Amino acid sequence: MSQKLTEFVLRPGQGKIGRPVRVRANYFEVTELPVDNIIHYDVTITPDVPPALNRKIFEKFEEDNFIVGLGGCRTVYDGRKNIFAPRILPFGETATFDVTLPNDDEITGITRNVRSFKIKIKKAGEIVMTELHNFLRANGPMTSGVLTAIMAIDVLIRHLPSMQYVTVGRSFFTSNGSMALFGGAEVWQGYYQSARPTPGKMMINIDLSATAFYEGGPLIQMVIKLLGKRNHDDLRRGLNEKECIKIEKAIKNLKIRVIHRGVQNTRRRFKIAKLTSTPANMTKFETEHGPMDVASYFQRTYNSPLQFPKLPCVAVKRDVYLPIEVCEVIEGQRHIRKLNEKQTADMIKFTCQAPTLRANKIKQGVEILNYRENKYLAPFFLKISNEMANIPARILPAPTIQYHRTSREQKCVPRDGVWNLRDKKLATCATLGAWSLVAFGAEREFPIQSIQAFIRELVISCQEVGLHIPNRSPPIMHANPQGDVDSVLKQAWLRAGNAVQAQPQLIVCILPTTGESLYAEIKRVCDTEIGVASQCVQLRHMMQAKKQYCVNLCLKMNVKLGGMNCYLAQDTVPFVSERPTIIMGADVTHSSPGDASRPSIASLCATMDAKISRYAASIRVQTGRSDIIADLANMVKELLRNFYQACGRKPERILFYRDGVSEGQFTHVLENEIKAVRAACRSLDASYRPTITFVVVQKRHHTRFFPVDRNSSDRTGNCLPGTVIEQTIIHPFEFDFYLQSHAGLQGASRPTHYHVLHDENRFKPDDLQILTYHLCYVYARCTRAVSLVPPVLYSHLLCRRARYHARLDSWTEGSSTEANGVPSSFGNVKPDLAKVMYFM
Structure with a gap:
């Protein structure tokens, strides 16, 4: 039975531990699902055009052929290759239709x-x-026919919104309630919708989304905003070369219309190819009267002198130049360039909405979608509820966290996912003797008195939590942030060791700004050349030297030096304490689309003892954009060896959390990566076969939960930490669950989706859910439960850190690479450093 239904793990029942509550989920039930077969047609439109225009062509085709060609049948179209119909169309197997768009069409x-x-x-x-x-009722497997049926429902619900609104992927956007961003961009509110199979029924997942668009309106207004000018008058003198380059880069390929030829001609669109290198009064082209500049042409042809003759023109095609002041940016164009810091901050403000507000806006989205009056759904007999799903959930109990036995408070049970270090000493405290400090800036910016005051506060904070620092006066250096960072850090390393005649342990670096390049070079040199832990501090934090900030630094420094901050009481994690167990977390990150210069990074993190708070790490650089970890067998082998060296025993069980995998890749990952883990075990000992559980961790989804009553919500209005959902909106029969493990900070919290692909340890739902939740309390950087299991969070940090390990700036644009796409000087982390949590 299990082999027929799925290659993954069947749900082994329902969990029972925890306080039962009800929550609302942003899922809407399909109350009536098509029973009759849906007819699938392949469509080809020639000449080949973008999907947005395909839809216009299809709309005109439907209008012209609705009665005869389509027999009065409403069909839906995905904008590319697929049409779905509720019955067979009159023309039989195939037909070709001519479509002519009207002359005034855009x-x-x-x-x-x-x-x-x-x-x-x-x-x-x-x-x-x-x-x-059959699939929804757990009477049949996921087949290609099931996937196509789900795709057809997706197309059904998206067809009408795609005709009416700007669409990006599965979301449609409206300019209602848009907010201007810095630099000629604006953020639009969008609504995401997706058909999801759940036990016994289909559901529609609806969520808010947001994306940046270019502001519509006069192009000259955009130029003012891009250059940070006050008004039009600042442009009368024209632009300098630097400004021209900036503007051209920002507006290239933007679609515009012209406004100087009357309303009847405003529908004609152009695409900006470039800026002219000369202003309008010096940009010449051939006319029947001979060469003429653009400014004179406009004066002569339209009897209208240009207000800004010293501004360059936009070139829209060969020898077609338009003055900037007669151009209008067409609204609804997606802003595909990377947003700057200010724009990103504004975007976050726009998207960060309290849970109640988000839930209300989702309801507004359902009203906009208006499924009940959608003329395309009725012929397919598809009906969708307007009510958000109200589903059962449980709130799992928090674990007991243990600190050093000399603490006034050795144990604590956090409340609402948060606690503090008052009356507590770190579980295993490191001793910091050989260290030094480098201030990257001149002494007038980094006064020695301020540095010493910061060191005093840091030392006091460390001692309060148990971190022993016998050397309270480390060597201090000032260095040029644009200078030779490599030699500066090596000199700091020597001074740290010479000061106490011992092996250097830590270099503290004070940075003038939050810029990436200096930070990256410090990490590259310390991790791959010197092999010493480093701790970076921003100048503004050093000057203030606040207690809480210094305590947070202590948490990082302790684990970088091999210490352990806290651990879970043995009785809260029996799976780990009963038999030698290793917990691993893995991730693969890729460069941004179109940036072929950066490689993909694979990372693996693993626990080193039964207290599951110490981790060792392994990273690999791999070419291409594959989500499969290419060298996983050797990475696992490294960490199994480290575990054996630390504990003196081989792990008998492996719990593997894998991030960065979409549903369509489950089979591929299962086949390749479990095989790699087994191969790693066999390579150490032919008879070594630990039991393996493989769980995929997903954060990139649109599922949100909203508490029904105050007793099940925290102070931000989010669900309480430990809220687990394993009914109604999950897979029809496979072993998956949603867990909201963290306390909300701002906005609506995103739960984490855990999906078990392989389970030789035969977990009961309660056991895996509680272990997963309790793990979220031992993330070394803070005293609060985090949103997903620490092995995965650590693997994220590792991937980010590994980007800095290339000498040739692989983390910036325009870097040098070998033929295989890997940066030509990618350094390896020093072996001793890889055994501690240097990446914190």
Whole structure:
């Protein structure tokens, strides 16, 4: 039975531990699902055009052929290759239709004079809806037919919004309630919708989304904003070369319309190719009267002198130049360039909404979608509830956290996912003797008195939590942040050792700004060349030297030096304490799309003892954008050896949390990576076969939970830490659950989705859920429960850190690479450093 239903793990029942509560989820039930087969057609539109125009062509085709060609049948279209119909269309297996767009239509992406298209429609098959019904009832497996049926429902619910609104992926956007961002951009509110299979029924997941668009309106207004000018008058003298380069980079490929030829001509669109190198009064082109500059042409042709003749023109095609002042940016164009810091901060403010507000806006989105009056849903007999799902949940108990036995408070049970270090000493305290401090800046910016005051506060804070610092006066250096960082750090390392005649342990670096380049170089040199822990501090924090900040530094420093901050009481994690167990977390990160210069980074983190608070790490650089960890077998082998060296025993059980995997990759990851883990075990000993549980961790989803009453909510209005959901909105029969393990800070918290792909340890739901939740309390950087298991969070930190290990600035644009795409001087972390949590 299990082999037929799924290659993954069947749900082994429901959990019972925890306080039962009700929560609302942003899921809306499909109350009536098509029973009859849906007819699937393949469509080809020639000439080839972008999806946005495809939809216009399809809309005109439907309008012209609704009665005869389509037999009065409403069909839905995905904008590319697929049409779905509730019944077989009159033309039979295949037909070709001619479509002509009207002359006043707004055409984008093709030559303006191409207005005639051919649509070829060919029957591709029938979607057997009983397959989907069987899957939802756990009577049949996930087949290609089930996937196609779910895709058809997705197209059904997206068809009308895609015709009416700007769409990006699964979201549609409206400019209502938009907010201006710095520099000629604005953020639009969007609504995401997706059809999701759940036990016994389909649900529609609806959530808020937001993305940046270019502000519509006069192009000259955008130029003012991009350059940070006060008003139009600041542009009358023209632009300098640097400003021209900045503007051209920002507006290239932007679609515009012209406003100087009357309302009837404003529908004609152009795409900006570049800026002219000369102003309008010096940019010449050939006319029937001979060469003429653009400013004179406009004066002569339109009897209207240009207000800004000293500004360059935009070139939209060869020898077609338009003055900036006659151009308007067409609204609804997505801002695809990277947002700057100010824009990102404004975007976060816009998207960060309290849970109640988010829930209300989602309801508004349902009203905008108006499923009940959607003329395309009725022919398919698809009906969707307007009410958010109200589902059962449980709040799991918090664990007991233990500190050093000499603490006044040795144990604590956190309340609402948060606690503090008052009356507590770190579980295993390191001794910091050989250290030094480097201030990257001149002495007038980094006064020696301020540095010494900071050191005093740091030492006091460390001693209060138990970190022993016998050397309270470390050597202090000042260095040029633009200088030779490599030699500065090596000199600091020597001074640290010479001061106390011991092996250097730590270099504290004070940085003038939050800029990435200096920080990256410090980490590269310390991690891969010197092999010493480093701790960076921003100048503003050093000057203030606040107690809480210094305590947070102590937490990081202690684990970097091999200490342990806290651990879970043995009885709260029986799975780990009963038999030698290793918990691993893995992740793969890729460069941003289009940036082929950066490699992909794979990371693996693993616990080193039964207290599951000490970790060792392994990282690899790999080419391509594959989500499979290429050298996983050797990485696992490294960490198994480290575990054996630390404990003197081989792990009998492996719990592997894997991040960065989408549903479509589950099979591929399962086949490749479990095989790699087994191969690592066999390579150490042919008879070594620990039991393996493999769990995928997902944060990139649109599921949100909202408490029904105050007793199940925290002070931010979010669900309480430990809220677990394993009914109604989960997979029809596989072993998965949602866990909101952290206390909300701001906005609506995002739960983490855990999906078990392989389980030789035969976890009961309660056991895996509680172990996963309790792990979230021993993240070394803070005294609060975190949103996902620490091994995965640590693997995120590792991936980020590994980007800095290339000498040739692989973390910035334009870096030098070898033919295989890996930076040509990628350093390896020194072996002794890899055994401690240097990446914190």
